[in-house]
Amino acid sequence: MGVTGASAESLTLCWAAWDPANALVELSKDFEAKSGIDMEFEFVPWPNFADRMLNELNSNGKLCDLLIGDSQWIGGAAENGNYVKLNDFFAQEGISMDDFIPATVTGYAEWPKGTPNYWALPAYADVVGWTYRKDWFERPELMAEFKGKYGYDLGVPADLAQLKDIASFFQARDIDGKTVYGAAIYTERGSEGITMGVTNALYNYGFQYGNPENPYKELDGFVNSDGAIAGLEYYKELYDAGAPPGSSNWYMGENIDAYKSGQVAMQMNFAFIWPGVNADPNVGGDRTGYFANPKGPAGQYAQLGGQGISVVANTDNMDGALAYIKWFAQPEIQARWTDMGGASAMRSVVEDPGFPDAQPYNKAFLNSMAIVKDFWAEPSYASLLLPMQSRVHNYVIAGQGTAKEALDGLVADWVEVFEDEGLR
Amino acid sequence: MSGNPIDRIAQATPPGVAKRVRGLSDRAIAWLFVGPSVVLLLAVNIFPLIWTINLSFTNFKANRNRDVDYIGLRNYERILTDSDTWLSMQATAHFLFWTIFFQVLIGFALAYLINKKFKGNDLWTTIIVLPMMLSPAVVGNFWTFLYQPQIGLFNYVVQFFTGIDASSFSMIGSVSLAPWSIVIVDTWMWTPFVMLICLAGLRSIPDSIYEAAECDRASKWRQFWTLTVPMVLPFLMLAVLFRGIENFKMFDLVVQLTGGGPGSITTLTSIDLKREAFEKWRTGYASAYAVILFVTVFGLASIYVKALNKVKER
Numbered sequence: 001m002g003v004t005g006a007s008a009e010s011l012t013l014c015w016a017a018w019d020p021a022n023a024l025v026e027l028s029k030d031f032e033a034k035s036g037i038d039m040e041f042e043f044v045p046w047p048n049f050a051d052r053m054l055n056e057l058n059s060n061g062k063l064c065d066l067l068i069g070d071s072q073w074i075g076g077a078a079e080n081g082n083y084v085k086l087n088d089f090f091a092q093e094g095i096s097m098d099d100f101i102p103a104t105v106t107g108y109a110e111w112p113k114g115t116p117n118y119w120a121l122p123a124y125a126d127v128v129g130w131t132y133r134k135d136w137f138e139r140p141e142l143m144a145e146f147k148g149k150y151g152y153d154l155g156v157p158a159d160l161a162q163l164k165d166i167a168s169f170f171q172a173r174d175i176d177g178k179t180v181y182g183a184a185i186y187t188e189r190g191s192e193g194i195t196m197g198v199t200n201a202l203y204n205y206g207f208q209y210g211n212p213e214n215p216y217k218e219l220d221g222f223v224n225s226d227g228a229i230a231g232l233e234y235y236k237e238l239y240d241a242g243a244p245p246g247s248s249n250w251y252m253g254e255n256i257d258a259y260k261s262g263q264v265a266m267q268m269n270f271a272f273i274w275p276g277v278n279a280d281p282n283v284g285g286d287r288t289g290y291f292a293n294p295k296g297p298a299g300q301y302a303q304l305g306g307q308g309i310s311v312v313a314n315t316d317n318m319d320g321a322l323a324y325i326k327w328f329a330q331p332e333i334q335a336r337w338t339d340m341g342g343a344s345a346m347r348s349v350v351e352d353p354g355f356p357d358a359q360p361y362n363k364a365f366l367n368s369m370a371i372v373k374d375f376w377a378e379p380s381y382a383s384l385l386l387p388m389q390s391r392v393h394n395y396v397i398a399g400q401g402t403a404k405e406a407l408d409g410l411v412a413d414w415v416e417v418f419e420d421e422g423l424r
Numbered sequence: 425m426s427g428n429p430i431d432r433i434a435q436a437t438p439p440g441v442a443k444r445v446r447g448l449s450d451r452a453i454a455w456l457f458v459g460p461s462v463v464l465l466l467a468v469n470i471f472p473l474i475w476t477i478n479l480s481f482t483n484f485k486a487n488r489n490r491d492v493d494y495i496g497l498r499n500y501e502r503i504l505t506d507s508d509t510w511l512s513m514q515a516t517a518h519f520l521f522w523t524i525f526f527q528v529l530i531g532f533a534l535a536y537l538i539n540k541k542f543k544g545n546d547l548w549t550t551i552i553v554l555p556m557m558l559s560p561a562v563v564g565n566f567w568t569f570l571y572q573p574q575i576g577l578f579n580y581v582v583q584f585f586t587g588i589d590a591s592s593f594s595m596i597g598s599v600s601l602a603p604w605s606i607v608i609v610d611t612w613m614w615t616p617f618v619m620l621i622c623l624a625g626l627r628s629i630p631d632s633i634y635e636a637a638e639c640d641r642a643s644k645w646r647q648f649w650t651l652t653v654p655m656v657l658p659f660l661m662l663a664v665l666f667r668g669i670e671n672f673k674m675f676d677l678v679v680q681l682t683g684g685g686p687g688s689i690t691t692l693t694s695i696d697l698k699r700e701a702f703e704k705w706r707t708g709y710a711s712a713y714a715v716i717l718f719v720t721v722f723g724l725a726s727i728y729v730k731a732l733n734k735v736k737e738r
Contacts, residue, residue: 050703051702051703054487055702057487058486058487058705076487080487080488080489081489179574179591188683189682189683189684189685189686189687190679190683190684190685191683244573244574245573245574245591245592245593245594245597246571246572246573246574246576246591246594246596246597247597248594248596248597248598248685248686249568249596249597249682249683249685249686263574379488380704382703382704382705383704383705383706386699386703386704390508390687390688390691393685393686393687393688394686394687394688395687397597397685397686397687398599398685398686398687398688398689399599400599400687420483420706
């Protein structure tokens with residue numbers, strides 16, 4: 001099947017409402033011109049994206065022909081028959097998963113994980129990383145004061161302990177007559193925010209989603225290991241010592257606002273915001289630097305973001321939807337996708353010798369993509385996420401109980417979920 | 425044409441319809457009129473309720489294609505022994521009690537003031553009722569800004585009156601303050617509603633009663649407690665009933681303001697139920713939860729309505 005001559009007259013692509021979606025609208029004009037298929041778009045704001053789209057899938061709705069869905073949805077969507085399995089199509093069209101960054105193939109396309117069963121094409125590579133106020137970090141008086149206080153140079157933190165030192169150093173500091181704070185971190189309660197943030201500490205202190213050999217049956221001692229407890233305690237200390245007052249329910253948007261308005265010295269956020277930060281008139285250009293999530297005592301990992309593009313099984317425009325995937329998988333389209341503000345997961349794009357220096361944030365992006373880990377992607381993903389949101393928020397933000405109690409409780413919650421699922 | 429209205433209506437009935445109806449009994453005609461409403465009620469209220477009760481005894485998940493098993497009272501047992509459920513019940517009870525308390529107190533006071541004849545009375549009434557005309561989602565959203573420690577007006581007002589540093593406390597981020605933050609916003613938004621109901625009650629009291637009391641040399645204080653309060657009480661109780669039912673199912677305002685946090689301190693039962701039903705997709709469990717809430721609200725409302733009727737009969 002070629003891109004031209006597809007039978008469908010229009011296709012609806014569903015995704016979150018954010019800057020990359022606008023870039024995709026522009027990019028898709030090429031597909032419209034070549035295929036004669038009109039592209040329509042349904043973009044939902046992030047806080048409602050999961051609710052809206054998962055309800056759409058679960059109700060076998062016909063709104064979306066193509067869906068760029070979160071990586072964690074893949075298990076449920078595959079097992080419930082919401083996505084079309086793409087193996088045969090990939091084989092027929094010569095699309096190889098070897099052409100994409102391995103972590104994104106595992107994260108965005110495979111179910112079950114680690115098996116060559118593909119339900120999506122990696123569409124948008126994303127990962128949690130950090131931006132920092134390079135201009136503040138380079139001020140001689142601050143550098144001298146920092147070195148005097150902590151005994152090492154103020155700069156990109158070498159590990160999570162240094163990151164906390166730096167956040168504490170800037171907390172409630174007067175800079176140019178304005179009170180600024182250490183770091184904007186994820187604390188949001190309602191959807192997935194605090195989980196996407198705290199995992200960047202948990203992973204690096206030794207948290208695991210269960211025994212890798214038998215994750216559903218052996219959670220105790222992995223989810224609530226001593227390292228995991230230390231990681232959770234670290235995140236609370238970082239929040240208490242370095243986060244702006246009132247940042248008890250912050251996620252991507254709030255963190256961007258805090259950083260761009262000059263409230264914070266550092267910002268945790270997904271890498272998708274980096275092009276916007278770089279172009280910002282207040283904090284962009286040389287004033288900002290980027291770095292991958294620093295290492296901890298148990299290693300260096302970062303929370304995977306990003307999505308794959310899937311064909312919704314209920315579509316009436318199967319040929320058109322597959323034609324779009326074929327068009328999107330072309331290396332030149334992927335290169336243009338990155339140029340226009342997207343983030344290709346295609347190796348030919350990110351392994352291009354010119355890529356690391358093409359943008360000031362590209363090196364940090366590559367470093368981050370090399371260390372990703374993802375949350376559960378099981379069909380019961382939401383049932384696993386919600387207790388984590390609750391347990392972690394209760395401890396980190398509300399200050400209730402201890403880190404051990406929070407993680408012991410999380411083990412009990414997850415055991416119950418897996419028992420309900422018949423996996424234990 | 426006859427001048428009798430009944431004759432005019434009879435003549436207006438098309439002959440075809442009149443012929444068909446002529447052979448029907450009064451009872452049949454009554455059913456003909458009531459029937460559509462009954463069918464609609466059965467379809468949109470009674471059937472879903474029975475279906476929900478049925479689902480509450482199963483492990484059904486609406487997003488999963490798997491066999492459904494009847495598990496007896498297990499869902500009910502899990503809900504009633506779950507400490508998180510009781511925490512959300514406590515949060516709801518705190519929210520209900522204090523919102524109703526403040527709304528009745530302030531709403532009645534405002535109604536009492538507005539009921540006095542003064543210049544600009546209508547203008548003030550309009551200004552006071554403005555908050556209840558706004559969307560709860562919008563109200564929740566802009567109060568999150570008002571509560572921001574760095575830029576929020578609320579904190580600066582508190583600082584102005586108390587001297588407490590504006591950035592030293594966070595209304596929606598503090599475990600002790602967050603439950604009050606939602607009470608304040610709901611009170612701000614819905615006190616005008618209670619005020620309007622109280623105003624209707626106050627204006628329904630004939631002036632002649634107060635004139636008679638004046639003749640009997642009753643003091644203003646005595647008039648207030650023996651005339652005004654008892655005669656407005658049924659209206660007040662009605663306002664409490666309306667606000668109680670509304671706030672028991674409060675969702676949008678709180679989700680916008682706190683997302684149920686910090687931790688689970690403002691996770692009301694409606695938020696908890698929504699998460700179980702439409703995020704975790706534990707449909708059977710959520711059905712049992714909904715049945716428990718329904719029985720609670722229905723039971724409390726029934727007792728309350730009986731009390732209301734007794735007050736009205738006095």
